[in-house]
Amino acid sequence: xxxxxxxxxxxxxxxxxxxxxxxxxxxxxxxxxxxxxxxxxxxxxxxxxxxxxxxxxxxxxxxxxxxxxxxxxxxxxxxxxxxxxxxxxxxxxxxxxxxxxxxxxxxxxxxxxxxxxxxxxxxxxxxxxxxxxxxxxxxxxxxxxxxxxxxxxxxxxxxxxxxxxxxxxxxxxxxxxxxxxxxxxxxxxxxxxxxxxxxxxxxxxxxxxxxxxxxxxxxxxxxxxxxxxxxxxxxxxxxxxxxxxxxxxxxxxxxxxxxxxxxxxxxxxxxxxxxxxxxxxxxxxxxxxxxxxxxxxxxxxxxxxxxxxxxxxxxxxxxxxxxxxxxxxxxxxxxxxxxxxxxxxxxxxxxxxxxxxxxxxxxxxxxxxxxxxxxxxxxxxxxxxxxxxxxxxxxxxxxxxxxxxxxxxxxxxxxxxxxxxxxxxxxxxxxxxxxxxxxxxxxxxxxxxxxxxxxxxxxxxxxxxxxxxxx
Amino acid sequence: xxxxxxxxxxxxxxxxxxxxxxxxxxxxxxxxxxxxxxxxxxxxxxxxxxxxxxxxxxxxxxxxxxxxxxxxxxxxxxxxxxxxxxxxxxxxxxxxxxxxxxxxxxxxxxxxxxxxxxxxxxxxxxxxxxxxxxxxxxxxxxxxxxxxxxxxxxxxxxxxxxxxxxxxxxxxxxxxxxxxxxxxxxxxxxxxxxxxxxxxxxxxxxxxxxxxxxxxxxxxxxxxxxxxxxxxxxxxxxxxxxxxxxxxxxxxxxxxxxxxxxxxxxxxxxxxxxxxxxxxxxxxxxxxxxxxxxxxxxxxxxxxxxxxxxxxxxxxxxxxxxxxxxxxxxxxxxxxxxxxxxxxxxxxxxxxxxxxxxxxxxxxxxxxxxxxxxxxxxxxxxxxxxxxxxxxxxxxxxxxxxxxxxxxxxxxxxxxxxxxxxxxxxxxxxxxxxxxxxxxxxxxxxxxxxxxxxxxxxxxxxxxxxxxxxx
Ligand SMILES: [K+]
Ligand SMILES: [K+]
Numbered sequence: 001x002x003x004x005x006x007x008x009x010x011x012x013x014x015x016x017x018x019x020x021x022x023x024x025x026x027x028x029x030x031x032x033x034x035x036x037x038x039x040x041x042x043x044x045x046x047x048x049x050x051x052x053x054x055x056x057x058x059x060x061x062x063x064x065x066x067x068x069x070x071x072x073x074x075x076x077x078x079x080x081x082x083x084x085x086x087x088x089x090x091x092x093x094x095x096x097x098x099x100x101x102x103x104x105x106x107x108x109x110x111x112x113x114x115x116x117x118x119x120x121x122x123x124x125x126x127x128x129x130x131x132x133x134x135x136x137x138x139x140x141x142x143x144x145x146x147x148x149x150x151x152x153x154x155x156x157x158x159x160x161x162x163x164x165x166x167x168x169x170x171x172x173x174x175x176x177x178x179x180x181x182x183x184x185x186x187x188x189x190x191x192x193x194x195x196x197x198x199x200x201x202x203x204x205x206x207x208x209x210x211x212x213x214x215x216x217x218x219x220x221x222x223x224x225x226x227x228x229x230x231x232x233x234x235x236x237x238x239x240x241x242x243x244x245x246x247x248x249x250x251x252x253x254x255x256x257x258x259x260x261x262x263x264x265x266x267x268x269x270x271x272x273x274x275x276x277x278x279x280x281x282x283x284x285x286x287x288x289x290x291x292x293x294x295x296x297x298x299x300x301x302x303x304x305x306x307x308x309x310x311x312x313x314x315x316x317x318x319x320x321x322x323x324x325x326x327x328x329x330x331x332x333x334x335x336x337x338x339x340x341x342x343x344x345x346x347x348x349x350x351x352x353x354x355x356x357x358x359x360x361x362x363x364x365x366x367x368x369x370x371x372x373x374x375x376x377x378x379x380x381x382x383x384x385x386x387x388x389x390x391x392x393x394x395x396x397x398x399x400x401x402x403x404x405x406x407x408x409x410x411x412x413x414x415x416x417x418x419x420x421x422x423x424x425x426x427x428x429x430x431x432x433x434x435x436x437x438x439x440x441x442x443x444x445x446x447x448x449x450x451x452x453x454x455x456x457x458x459x460x461x462x463x464x465x466x467x468x469x470x471x
Numbered sequence: 472x473x474x475x476x477x478x479x480x481x482x483x484x485x486x487x488x489x490x491x492x493x494x495x496x497x498x499x500x501x502x503x504x505x506x507x508x509x510x511x512x513x514x515x516x517x518x519x520x521x522x523x524x525x526x527x528x529x530x531x532x533x534x535x536x537x538x539x540x541x542x543x544x545x546x547x548x549x550x551x552x553x554x555x556x557x558x559x560x561x562x563x564x565x566x567x568x569x570x571x572x573x574x575x576x577x578x579x580x581x582x583x584x585x586x587x588x589x590x591x592x593x594x595x596x597x598x599x600x601x602x603x604x605x606x607x608x609x610x611x612x613x614x615x616x617x618x619x620x621x622x623x624x625x626x627x628x629x630x631x632x633x634x635x636x637x638x639x640x641x642x643x644x645x646x647x648x649x650x651x652x653x654x655x656x657x658x659x660x661x662x663x664x665x666x667x668x669x670x671x672x673x674x675x676x677x678x679x680x681x682x683x684x685x686x687x688x689x690x691x692x693x694x695x696x697x698x699x700x701x702x703x704x705x706x707x708x709x710x711x712x713x714x715x716x717x718x719x720x721x722x723x724x725x726x727x728x729x730x731x732x733x734x735x736x737x738x739x740x741x742x743x744x745x746x747x748x749x750x751x752x753x754x755x756x757x758x759x760x761x762x763x764x765x766x767x768x769x770x771x772x773x774x775x776x777x778x779x780x781x782x783x784x785x786x787x788x789x790x791x792x793x794x795x796x797x798x799x800x801x802x803x804x805x806x807x808x809x810x811x812x813x814x815x816x817x818x819x820x821x822x823x824x825x826x827x828x829x830x831x832x833x834x835x836x837x838x839x840x841x842x843x844x845x846x847x848x849x850x851x852x853x854x855x856x857x858x859x860x861x862x863x864x865x866x867x868x869x870x871x872x873x874x875x876x877x878x879x880x881x882x883x884x885x886x887x888x889x890x891x892x893x894x895x896x897x898x899x900x901x902x903x904x905x906x907x908x909x910x911x912x913x914x915x916x917x918x919x920x921x922x923x924x925x926x927x928x929x930x931x932x933x934x935x936x937x938x939x940x941x942x
Contacts, residue, residue: 011866032922056832078732139832140831140835141777141832160817165599178887193565193734236793262811268939275755283524319873319875319880319881320875320876323871323872323875323881324872327868327872328872351861353854353857353858353861354858354865355936356854356858357854357856357858357859357929358929358932358933358936358938358939359938360611360855361527361610361611361612361929361933362524362527362933363938364935377852382854383824383828383853384828384831386824386857386860387824387825387827387828387829388828389857389860389861390821390824390825390860391823391828393864396823397798400794400798401791401794401795401798404790404791405791409796409882410790410882410900411791411880411881411882414881414885415881429881448566453911458828458829458832460831462829462832462833465826465830465833467829467830467831467833467834468829468833
């Protein structure tokens, strides 16, 4: 297992670097192969089954090593000339699909670097799918053991290593298929092939990187906006459902409508869009209802699924809407999707529990059970979700204090942590468009926030507990 | 019960209004007596035992009616000439011991109004003690049923109405004793008798109103600062512990050190003070360590217990510290004290649960119990605490969105909600000193936030559920 993980690094990077021309990529590639070999060599005889502890360690190592290696091309390249901190920030922002950038003047970058940034997001998205569908449920992070038994399909019975490998293969086919469909759709809608591929990468990964400073606003096309929003919604659904839908003899859509999380997700997207349309028309931001609907749809979906694509006019919206949408990014995508945030299912369970408490206050002696799709949920899952929520809050507060200590003003610090911890990307205030004006210390804090968000907090937090390191 | 509650209104107000001179108070008194009579008259034959539902209704009605009645003098008086919104805001801010003010130039108010503002806080504090020690545990709000069986003393066995009355009496004696001690201490430290009484009122109630715009900074005395901080800590302790300490034959202090919440509370206060001292000295804000310690002590205690007194120099501190302290106000005082926030015990339980989750991840099959003072906690209490936490978060987000919709900028909105929901008082940004520059709509949102905070969210929230109104 360690073997394959360690070898994925150079393998993936090699695949990437053929696309980028120049010395930087070749040098980075050489470094990676050596590093990969050094990592692999001492472990080559180890083939035992994994324990929970090792699982956490591998997942965290995998992401940090990949992120660090991913920074090499940025460090080595001469255009753009980036500092080490900036390179790490851009690389982790890509891999974690956060999509916060420190680069201004994206249009002027060489095509190789542009493509590389998008590809980082796409690869990150791949990693997340496997992490969220196959690895975290087994490790039981933040209530995701819920999915261990529930989802029809791959996550069952078998031992850990082969199970992950099998599941990963099918998930990646789905991921690839979605990316190709999205590319074709963008292309037909008028993008160049290069832009189409690049934006499909960051759409399916819910990453939000673009090849233009103006993001999606560059194209100014309602068709492209709509395609992007639709594919974001598809990518924001639990990939286990996609898996279930294509796994039988026929492709079937019933799983989407049977799944309470997916229904809640659709409901949230529709409500947000309608709220935005209503307020935009009421405040006469747009005169035409069609334009309002188009803009509301793409912005609601883009921010609430934590993609972070923006259109030109978003910054001119009345303040209430950006703040509402930024808060909605705490909900994020479904579990097992490429979206960030707390995940729809967790927020859903938290509200069910909140409602149960209210009912209990009125009828203290009645017994209320929390059910999901007609099955009573074990307390264990709920407790894990609560633990997740408080850990998320704790990390949020600590990161925000760290940012302020490193010199940011409160508003920027607040929105930067929201944007990075939820893997959203753009914030408000000083970090509304890019992150190049903040101090190096702030960037490192945010990099850590991204990693916490992407690894569902607990996976990383558990490494800091004494009980983890006791043999 | 309803009878006594309804009659408390005019009784209390009568006691108050003898102190304030002028037509405003007399008119208000007349209005109160009539209103009280009208409320009481239809209920005069009802003497049955209370149910949970009625309990919630009475508590909420009690606070809203008292707050509205309390606004009358502000509306009727000519100096200051306040709008209806401002009057309600000031009255609720006083009664909920929030201490946010819309008045600028407090020094110029007539003594009667000054005294009345402080007295509102003091009465509010009394109400909170009874609410938190005697009423909420019985209603089981937010895990406070924990105290139903645990605390030695009054909250046990007996029926609701006599139990509340008896407990209230003893608690009020303690409250009165503390107020008198505090007054004497302030007076000996150099305050005028009037200022001493006024500040003792708002100290013991952890309210934070002052008779000067500059708050405690007006006196510029480290002795007064220290006295205030010490009494804030005493008032921030669960009054059940004070009750237990004086209830036996001898006064005994062991309960304080046996109680895990109280220990955590001391620990938090000491840590915050030390952090502040360290950073203040490191950043050379004060040259003398004694001054740094004095300022750090009063500000840490004042903000983290949610009193909200400020000294002149607080606004000049490096930004990190104010934000840290404002966040610490989420922890607030102990349950059953006059402090606001989530309460120490809840935060303590949440962290225990968070740690349990982390341990469970490493050893999925081990059984970890959450214990408090060597007793395993029932899941029911933990669930209630979690529900409380999420309801608090929900109310926070909704209030903040409401404020932004009513035209505030994000930072002020954020800190205003923190300050009001935690019953802290002063915020950051636009609302750092007073709340007079914000729109009427914002004031109403904040008034509701104060009430949510003071009534421990659930008490008020439960009224908005359908299940409450189903017979
Ligand atoms: K993103
Ligand atoms: K206060």
